[in-house]
Amino acid sequence: MAPLIDMVFLLLLFFAVTGSFVMLQGLNIDLSTTETASAIGPSKNLVVSVDSSGRLFLNQAQIDLEQLRIQLAQLLEQGSQQVVLIQAESSSTAQSLVSVMEVVNASGVTNVLLQTVNKGSSLF
Numbered sequence: 864m865a866p867l868i869d870m871v872f873l874l875l876l877f878f879a880v881t882g883s884f885v886m887l888q889g890l891n892i893d894l895s896t897t898e899t900a901s902a903i904g905p906s907k908n909l910v911v912s913v914d915s916s917g918r919l920f921l922n923q924a925q926i927d928l929e930q931l932r933i934q935l936a937q938l939l940e941q942g943s944q945q946v947v948l949i950q951a952e953s954s955s956t957a958q959s960l961v962s963v964m965e966v967v968n969a970s971g972v973t974n975v976l977l978q979t980v981n982k983g984s985s986l987f
Contacts, residue, residue: 908948908976909938911963915954919963928966935970946974 911931912920919926921934938945947967951960967975 908946909935910948910950911967913949913951913955913959913963915952917956917959919959928962931963932966932970935967935972939971945972946976947972948976948978950978 910920910922912923914920919928919931921931926934935947949960949963949967951963964975
């Protein structure tokens with residue numbers, strides 16, 4: 864019986880050590896909560912973050928709306944079909960989020976996700 868317990872313990876240890884703990888790149892912001900959020904896998908998404916003061920970040924680099932428009936246009940010219948992941952802090956204004964969504968939509972990006980977090984859970 865002892866070898867079986869040892870084997871189960873080793874398997875548990877193996878999966879605990881080798882399991883992937885996904886850390887999303889981005890800023891430490893307080894995301895809005897929802898009851899129907901679904902998990903997304905790690906990928907090379909473009910992450911657009913909006914903080915509570917309305918500042919914009921593209922993959923952790925602070926930018927403005929015009930720079931976002933230019934960056935997205937350049938990516939589409941290269942034929943890149945990346946997903947744009949929008950993270951808006953729950954205390955940010957709706958207008959900040961709408962402005963970002965307008966720029967992303969106007970640039971022609973078709974794969975857009977709005978990131979939220981399930982109620983009662985934590986992203987970071």
